[in-house]
Structures are given as C-alpha cells and as structure tokens.
Amino acid sequence: MKLIAFNGSPRKKWSTATLLRHAMEGAESKGAKTELVHLYDFDYKGCTSCFSCKRLGGKSYGHCAVKDGLAPVLKKTEKADAILVGSPIYYSLTTGMTRSFLERLMYPYSVYDKPRSTLFPKKIRTGFIYTAGAAEPMVQEMGYDKNEQVTELAMARIFGACESLWVTDTVLFDDYSKYESSLFDPAAKKKHREEQFPIDCKKAYELGARLVRSK
Numbered sequence: 001m002k003l004i005a006f007n008g009s010p011r012k013k014w015s016t017a018t019l020l021r022h023a024m025e026g027a028e029s030k031g032a033k034t035e036l037v038h039l040y041d042f043d044y045k046g047c048t049s050c051f052s053c054k055r056l057g058g059k060s061y062g063h064c065a066v067k068d069g070l071a072p073v074l075k076k077t078e079k080a081d082a083i084l085v086g087s088p089i090y091y092s093l094t095t096g097m098t099r100s101f102l103e104r105l106m107y108p109y110s111v112y113d114k115p116r117s118t119l120f121p122k123k124i125r126t127g128f129i130y131t132a133g134a135a136e137p138m139v140q141e142m143g144y145d146k147n148e149q150v151t152e153l154a155m156a157r158i159f160g161a162c163e164s165l166w167v168t169d170t171v172l173f174d175d176y177s178k179y180e181s182s183l184f185d186p187a188a189k190k191k192h193r194e195e196q197f198p199i200d201c202k203k204a205y206e207l208g209a210r211l212v213r214s215k
Contacts, residue, residue: 004076019086022201044068082124125160126161167204172189
C-alpha cells in the first residue's frame with residue numbers, strides 16, 4: 001500500500017505541510033509506505049489542451065503528453081493506492097500550482113463518453129487538506145468549501161473516492177508585528193493555534209489512516 005501526498009503550498013514546513021506529514025504518519029500506522037511531493041519544486045504548467053490524451057490510437061491516449069517537470073510525478077500516481085493533496089486557500093481557491101497539477105492529473109483519465117468513464121487503472125481513495133487563514137464562519141459564508149466540491153466530485157468519479165479536511169484560522173506569520181496585518185488579532189491567532197491545531201493534526205492523522213484502510 002502506497003500513499004503519495006502532494007504539498008501545493010510554497011512553504012515546506014508550515015501548516016499545510018505539517019498536516020500532510022501527520023496524515024502520512026496515520027497511513028504509516030496502517031503499514032502503508034508514504035511519499036511527500038512538494039509541487040513548488042517542479043517546473044510545469046496546467047493543461048495545454050493538446051488533446052493527445054484523448055486521441056484514439058495515439059501513443060499518449062489516457063496519459064498526459066506534456067514532457068516537463070511534472071511528467072515523472074504523474075507517472076508515479078498510477079502506482080499509488082491513495083492520493084492526498086494539500087493546499088492553502090488563496091482568494092477562495094487552491095493555489096495555482098495545485099490547480100495546474102490537478103488539471104494534468106485528472107484530465108487524461110476523463111473519457112468523453114456517455115457513462116463519463118475513467119481510464120485510471122484501479123479504484124483508489126483520494127483526499128484533500130485545505131488550510132485557510134480565514135476563520136470557519138467566513139469560509140462557509142464566502143463559500144470557499146463549496147468552490148472545491150466540484151473538484152472533489154471529479155476526483156471521486158475518476159479515482160474512486162474522495163474526502164476532505166478543512167483547517168481554518170491558521171497562522172500566517174511567526175511575528176505579526178513585522179507585517180501589515182491589522183485585520184487579525186495575533187493573540188487570538190496564537191491561542192487558536194495552540195488549542196486547535198493539535199486537534200487538526202489528529203484529524204489529518206486519522207484521514208491518512210482512512211485513505212489506506214483495506215476495506
């Protein structure tokens with residue numbers, strides 16, 4: 001059993017990456033092997049609409065034909081038994097690097113037939129971890145969670161299953177006094193981090209364990 005976690009944050013040691021690592025520990029507790037991929041380490045772009053992945057009889061049918069830094073990463077996913085994607089929310093959506101990755105990951109397996117079938121070779125579990133500086137009421141009021149539901153439905157259709165974890169009111173800076181951030185209450189942010197983030201890490205751990213369960 002192999003879980004691949006993709007960090008769609010430019011930060012390698014902040015909230016999103018930390019939660020992904022806890023999820024990986026959860027998967028490892030069930031005997032799974034894990035790998036963490038930092039998407040910002042690679043040079044790539046989103047889908048180029050070349051349609052090579054859709055051309056019947058073509059050598060790239062069902063696979064992305066673009067040869068760039070993401071190509072070997074995409075190849076790895078076909079051997080994964082679970083996929084987990086983590087991303088901060090920027091202006092109500094996942095990061096641009098995350099979105100471009102998802103386009104390249106999902107589109108080659110999506111078939112334009114009436115059953116909306118998939119070319120991915122097996123059924124696996126997938127998941128998302130979202131981090132947001134906004135508090136949970138604002139996330140819901142602004143519909144950030146609803147923005148991601150269409151992508152989650154597509155992931156479930158293509159790969160087999162998908163679930164998500166939202167972690168809100170995250171800390172943005174080590175020292176808020178160094179930045180124009182009067183919108184926030186640093187003391188409240190710190191308190192929330194100390195009290196809630198350990199709970200969120202436990203939820204991430206449990207998510208990782210669920211993604212690699214045998215049944």
